[in-house]
Amino acid sequence: MEQQKTPRAASFLLVMSWIYIIFAIGMIGFAIFQLTNSEIQLTFRIATESVFLIIGGALGILAGIFGLVSKNLKRCRLIGLMLLAIAAVPLIINLIAGDTFNLYWKNLAAIILPFLYLLAALFKRSVKKPAITPTPSNQPTAEQLSQYAAAPKPEPEPQPQTTEEEVKPEPEQPQS
Helix, strand or coil: CCCCCCCHHHHHHHHHHHHHHHHHHHHHHHHHHHHHCCCCCCCHHHHHHHHHHHHHHHHHHHHHHHHHHCCCHHHHHHHHHHHHHHHHHHHHHHHHHCCCHHHHHHHHHHHHHHHHHHHHHHHHHCCCCCCCCCCCCCCCCHHHHHHHHHCCCCCCCCCCCCCCCCCCCCCCCCCC
């Protein structure tokens, strides 16, 4: 039984797609927990972080599904760029607000996953299929044939024709 080998780039995209689906579900659950938990004080930072986690999680599930089943990698790269931009918005908000590192480390971690997904989609795109090299043969190529077709063919030289009159048998000499 032969097993079909998949290139590493294709395996990397499949693994990243499954990881993204799992983490996207976790991101949505964490965002809903932040928004509904009464012990957490709802601030602008937490509200924007939760909204972007929900949007990123929903797109992350979609990106994971596209990475698993899509033949069109342009769609995967586009969603990867969108996820990267969505993950960067809360980080930029926290950096502008001047929050400490222990408040925005989650935003840095949320950027790594879309970056790896985008990297996997780019790697799979750049996989080159083995080129079929023609085996050299004695058959002329199309280019060579076109040269012969364009060039006028030389006329064959006329062969001297011999007739029976021209061919005279030598008389036999008597043997002594």
